[in-house]
């Protein structure tokens with residue numbers, strides 16, 4: 001595979017290597033390189049170490065059962081909420097579990113004891129509303145503490161949560177509620193984004209119209225002085241919690257393989273892809289990786305700046321850190337509102353030990369300037385992490401130097417919604433860092449890079465596949481039927497004859513380090529958020545006056561990738577301004593403002609192959625100003641020059 005193909009980019013890493021500092025190694029959770037061999041020699045048995053981080057109501061019989069699909073910690077029983085809350089009460093009930101930073105310097109903390117109370121009270125309320133074990137509760141919530149509280153409350157009673165990112169449109173919420181057959185919704189009146197109120201409940205109401213069946217809602221009051229009237233089956237969060245004050249709900253014993261939550265992500269089809277994570281396997285996996293890779297200890301203050309609405313927030317704001325009994329910070333606002341000092345202020349004030357963010361944020365910090373972090377005392381930081389997209393060496397180095405004082409190791413963690421937790425990263429106290437390269441697969445994880453036919457093709461770059469099951473794998477892979485495995489339909493019962501195609505391009509260097517090149521499917525990663533080109537295209541072609549649309553990804557300095565929409569108007573609809581507005585509005589309505597195209601390029605015709613297929617790869621090359629090479633496969637090569645000049649004029 002050519003690394004210049006669309007979606008792959010040319011983000012070659014620097015050759016420089018950095019050793020982890022001795023001071024870090026001396027105190028790290030996992031510092032012995034023998035951990036890799038331990039997993040190789042005893043696989044899957046070594047995964048006991050992850051399971052041992054949790055408290056089980058009944059121990060497992062087998063680490064990995066594989067008769068009827070994969071069953072991690074088969075026979076084991078546990079409750080995720082108990083593991084994240086109750087079991088820490090004995091040692092640290094007065095330690096802060098959740099340190100919430102609001103948008104205007106407002107803040108709220110929950111100790112483990114306070115979290116325990118509120119989770120029990122809300123769990124009792126959910127029961128009263130009729131929520132039973134296995135029911136799906138949708139949460140359409142901004143970054144406020146009630147969201148993790150509600151997630152844990154569901155886990156306590158064995159209900160399955162489905163969090164829908166608050167930036168998604170009403171349509172997207174309705175689609176997800178219908179797909180999950182969810183009759184319960186937690187939302188709030190609204191929230192503030194850069195000082196403006198976003199009326200979330202209005203969006204939820206719009207969604208409710210197209211949701212099949214009746215919905216019981218719980219509404220959190222977040223906006224000051226905004227009175228949102230509640231309908232028949234709508235309940236006020238505070239009233240419910242007060243009505244159940246000091247009630248206790250026994251944590252339900254769940255099978256290790258029972259669903260903990262579902263989360264939807266973008267795939268290559270127009271509809272969202274459902275990902276279901278398990279109670280025992282997932283929780284063990286996020287606890288293990290939070291400990292081994294993020295080096296989290298109970299006495300730490302740890303901050304991951306993601307949104308809880310995405311998998312990063314589920315795994316590394318809520319479940320992983322709380323399973324380890326640490327203090328996890330949750331920040332409601334934007335990094336530059338009201339000032340570009342917010343991030344550094346929060347780190348200083350909370351004496352944050354570990355900071356985990358995305359390359360897009362780091363590139364924005366870089367643009368704002370090193371004087372911002374320099375003004376703050378960041379000496380509490382011990383480890384830095386990044387996730388979501390490839391990090392270019394320049395951004396890596398800036399982060400290491402200006403945020404980490406050149407002393408904190410940086411872990412570049414590769415994973416996906418589907419993987420539940422980190423699969424590829426250096427262990428910060430064990431391996432050298434190479435800026436721009438995620439690192440080797442974690443102990444117990446095996447990946448390879450293959451060509452189109454599944455042959456091994458490590459050096460030149462190819463498709464990254466995971467070729468061994470791991471505890472954080474979702475139900476869809478455990479059962480091995482809903483997502484087709486590459487190639488034939490070998491039985492999932494045989495772990496050696498199994499691969500999970502990640503849809504990322506990658507190459508592996510001589511030291512076994514994996515460099516991620518980016519998506520190879522029709523998914524665009526903008527600022528670490530996934531969008532399917534099909535979903536965006538189908539919103540655009542529904543606009544009156546649009547004949548055809550093709551969405552591709554272009555490179556972007558700060559966001560990594562950007563959405564480029566090429567549109568050919570119907571005859572009589574050449575008024576581009578009106579059409580442009582219509583397209584922006586349609587994308588906002590069906591997906592959300594976050595999927596707004598960076599560029600909308602009009603063209604009388606799409607470049608097509610002789611068989612009539614739109615040449616998307618060519619459109620991506622045009623977006624990136626690449627050399628287009630041979631156009632002889634095109635039926636209409638004459639349109640290419642025209643499109644190129646339109647793109648250049650932008």
Ligand code: WT7
Nearest residue numbers: 387388389390412413414415416417516519530
């Ligand atoms: C896609 C998954 C993992 C949680 C956030 C995103 C890209 C993720 C890295 C990294 C290069 C990365 C991949 C992957 N990605 N981490 N460290 N280096 N690329 O989860 O929305 O499921 O997206 O994000 O392309 O496939 P997601």
